[in-house]
Amino acid sequence: SQTIHQWPATLVQPVGSPLSLECTVEGTSNPNLYWYRQAAGRGLQLLFYSVGIGQISSEVPQNLSASRPQDRQFILSSKKLLLSDSGFYLCAWSVGQPGIEKLFFGSGTQLSVL
């Protein structure tokens, strides 16, 4: 069966420090991969999505970047965190055509930038 792993579950980082969040999917090949951010009291904002290795689409210009070094690995990074980067980050995957198939979500990373 397919599983998605996202870590760490909780992270507290100082302003200006780097960030690396990792997400891996098991049990499927060539998944579509997504990073969403959920700010307190707000909905999910799509940050990045990828339909293949090395293919990254950015939805919102910001302080973050994403990479997909392997088929089932998706990494969210920042060189210098801002206070506004705080939030709940969710990785998700789907198969088939993006946007029309159900998303499977990881359990999320709560990032606090202080």
Place this chain on the structure above:
Amino acid sequence: AQSVTQPDIHITVSEGASLELRCNYSYGATPYLFWYVQSPGQGLQLLLKYFSGDTLVQGIKGFEAEFKRSQSSFNLRKPSVHWSDAAEYFCAVGGGNTGGFKTIFGAGTRLFVKA
């Protein structure tokens, strides 16, 4: 551009009462519509999905949703709410031809259930 509006930030219902969560969407073509549920501190789980066919869609946990094209709505309903239904609910729209092949979520509605 595609968008989703959930007009109610939070709703409180009594256990055993009926529930309706509102969702309106904007989309240039035939939309794929979803409802997801999120328990505190967790990821999201799909409740149901609509693309075509019968406009009344049945989902898991006793939920259903009705697609009304004329109103651009996809409201979620449950005839009798249980305390375990307390969570945050997200409506989402996706598709292929327009919107860049991605799923866009509404801001969510938090459901509180009182005894």
